[in-house]
Amino acid sequence: MRAVRRTVRLWLAPGRLAEEGDTPDYRFSLANERTFLAWLRTALALIGGGFAVDQFLPDLRWGPRVGLALALLLAGALSALRSVSHFVRCERAMRRGEDLPLSRFPALLSLVIAVVALAMVVVVLAGWQS
């Protein structure tokens, strides 16, 4: 919890980040920024997918349709938040000359996406039967 608070403080006070270590080669920072943007696009795609589930499966009952849509929207929001925290942590690691942070998040996210996709297949097949 304290780590979370420290990270959020780093987001909002860029001066703190600049105080630490040495400025890395700007190309590394730009590469880090592009990785951040790729994660942000992943988040936006998940959010768009949530809306797509809501619209393009109108024959489903309310429960599974809104449940799947909300799961995708939530995954998108979490990815967006995590993308900033990872960006800031990578930036700090580069300034301090440490190894880049490792993360379980990509594996977790792909598991969640696999589960949602399987649930969608099951729900669509079951919806056709009725």
Added chain:
Amino acid sequence: MNGRDPGLQPERTRLAWRRTTLAATVAVVLALKSALTDGAGPAALLGCALCLAAWLGFLGVAHRRITALASRTGRPVPLAPRLAASAAGWTVALALCGSAVLR
């Protein structure tokens, strides 16, 4: 720094921001379609307005960063964490408004 960066890093980063605004536009169009499926009541219109506000906020952040990267004088400035946080914040706002317009 003299001349162009042989790796074209600022250009690539600028294009990555462009792609991201396109992704945001697609998500917002889907959100508006979702909000307006049951006609345009006051709640649906409010949801649309909030989604559009989130979209404009995101475009504003992207525009600031794209203009900063497009200036050819000196070394490119790294992305400020605050700007990154506000880009992600608008994305989360879009998801929140979106979850309110689902029905």
